[in-house]
Amino acid sequence: MANQQIHGYILHRRPYRETSFLVDVFSIELGKCRFVAKGVRSPKSDRKSVLQPFQYVQCELSGKGEMKNLIRAEVLEKPHQLTAERLFCGMYVNELINRCLPEHILCPDLLTQYVACLQQLQALSGNTVDIVKARQEQILREFELALLDELGYLPDLGVDALSQEFIQVDQAYVFQPEIGIVAAQHYPHLRQFSGALLTAVLQQEWSAQSLQLAKYLTRFALSPLLGNKPLKSRELFVTQS
Amino acid sequence: MKYSPLITELIESFKCLPGVGAKSAQRMAFHLLERNRPGALRLSNAMHDAMEHVKHCAQCRTFTESELCGICTSPARQQAQILCVVESPQDIIAIEQTSEFSGQYFVLMGHLSPIDGIGPSEIGLDILAKRLTDSTIQEVILATNPTVEGEATAHYIGQMCSQHGIKASRIAHGVPVGGELEYIDGSTLSHAFSGRREI
Numbered sequence: 001m002a003n004q005q006i007h008g009y010i011l012h013r014r015p016y017r018e019t020s021f022l023v024d025v026f027s028i029e030l031g032k033c034r035f036v037a038k039g040v041r042s043p044k045s046d047r048k049s050v051l052q053p054f055q056y057v058q059c060e061l062s063g064k065g066e067m068k069n070l071i072r073a074e075v076l077e078k079p080h081q082l083t084a085e086r087l088f089c090g091m092y093v094n095e096l097i098n099r100c101l102p103e104h105i106l107c108p109d110l111l112t113q114y115v116a117c118l119q120q121l122q123a124l125s126g127n128t129v130d131i132v133k134a135r136q137e138q139i140l141r142e143f144e145l146a147l148l149d150e151l152g153y154l155p156d157l158g159v160d161a162l163s164q165e166f167i168q169v170d171q172a173y174v175f176q177p178e179i180g181i182v183a184a185q186h187y188p189h190l191r192q193f194s195g196a197l198l199t200a201v202l203q204q205e206w207s208a209q210s211l212q213l214a215k216y217l218t219r220f221a222l223s224p225l226l227g228n229k230p231l232k233s234r235e236l237f238v239t240q241s
Numbered sequence: 242m243k244y245s246p247l248i249t250e251l252i253e254s255f256k257c258l259p260g261v262g263a264k265s266a267q268r269m270a271f272h273l274l275e276r277n278r279p280g281a282l283r284l285s286n287a288m289h290d291a292m293e294h295v296k297h298c299a300q301c302r303t304f305t306e307s308e309l310c311g312i313c314t315s316p317a318r319q320q321a322q323i324l325c326v327v328e329s330p331q332d333i334i335a336i337e338q339t340s341e342f343s344g345q346y347f348v349l350m351g352h353l354s355p356i357d358g359i360g361p362s363e364i365g366l367d368i369l370a371k372r373l374t375d376s377t378i379q380e381v382i383l384a385t386n387p388t389v390e391g392e393a394t395a396h397y398i399g400q401m402c403s404q405h406g407i408k409a410s411r412i413a414h415g416v417p418v419g420g421e422l423e424y425i426d427g428s429t430l431s432h433a434f435s436g437r438r439e440i
Contacts (some may be wrong), residue, residue: 012356014356014357018259018260031374039379046426047422049426049427049428049429050426051387052388052389052428053390054389074427075427078427079428082394085396085434087389087392087393087396088393088396088397091353091355091356091389091393092355092421095355095356096355098356104306180286230354232355232358232359232360233355233356235355235360235361236353236355236360236361236397237361238395239384
C-alpha cells in the first residue's frame, strides 16, 4: 500500500513509550487524525521542532491499521507565533477541536476557520490590552460558532424553532438546547434575550452584549459535547480577569 | 516454559522500568540470580528505602527525603533571592552542572497542557504563588522547555510575577554551542534571530 500524504496543523502531541510521540493533527485529507512519530523524543532527533502545536506540516504516513506511523514530516510554512494570552486562546481552540471533533471526518470549512482564527490571533500582537481582549473574544466565539455549525449542534439562530417564524427583533427569546431558539413565554425560567441581539450574533456584529450572548449560547450548546469534564484551558484565563 | 512463582514475579517487576520488556526483564533477573546476588540485595534495599522515604521538598517540590532539600536549606542560596522555575528535577541537575546559577529552584513536575488535563493547580502553581507572596524573591527565571506548552507555562508564571511586582525573565533560546547553522531547524534559527543582541 502506498504511503499517504497529509497536510495539516499539529494540534497536540503526547509522549508515547520511550522515545515516541502520539501526535494529533487537523488535516485536509483525513480531518482530525492521530499518528505515531517514532523516535522523535530521542536526543538526536531533529524533528522535535517540526511536531509542535500550531505548525502547518506535510506528513507522510504509512500503515494499514487505524494508527499510522509517521515516515517523514516537513514544515510547510512559518509556525504561527502566538505569544502571551493569544497562546492560551490557541490552546483553548486546540482543546475544543480535540474534545469535540470526531476523528476522520473531513471538514474543510472548519479547517479554513481554524487557520483564520490562528492568523487573526497572531495579528493581534502589538495592540493595546483592551483591543486584544475584545478581539480575542470575537475570534474565539466565531470559531466556536463555526465548530458547532460543523457538528450540527448549532441551533438555527434566525428562526423560532417552535413556530418556524423568523426571529423578530422586538421579541424576547430563550435557548432551549434540545429544541433551539424559542419565544420566551414557553420557558420563563430560562435566560431571556432580545431578537435584536440574537440577530447581531447571527450576523456576527459584535458588541459587548452580543459577545456575551454568543458566549452564553456557545457554552450551552457545547456542554453536551464536553460532558461533565470542563475545558481545562479555561483555567488559564482565570488570573487575568 | 513456566518459571517458579518467585522468578516470574521478579521478571514481571522488572518490566516496570522504562524501556524494559519481557526479554530484557528476563535477562536482568537471571543475571542477578546467577552472578550478582549481593548487588541485587543492595538494589532492592535502596529501592525500598527510596520509595518509602523520598518525597517532594516542601518548598521547591524536587525529590528529597528530608522536609527541605539541600538547595532550599542552604543560607547562601537564600540570600541570592533569585528563583529558577524548571519543569523536572533533572533540569535542576543540568543547571547545577553549569555552576551558572546560585539561587533557589521551583520544580513544576510538568507543564501546562490543558488537553492532557494539566492546569495551573496540577503543576503546583498555587504553592508557587504562596511562595511569591511570602518570601523576598527579587527575580524569577523561567527555565521551562522551549515548547509551546513550556512557553504557555512561562507566560502564566510571568503574569503571576507581575501581579506580585516581581521581575521575571525567560532563558534565551537559539543556536547550540559548537553547532552549525546549516543543520539547525528553522524554528530554532528564527528564535535565534528574533532574540539577537548587540555586541
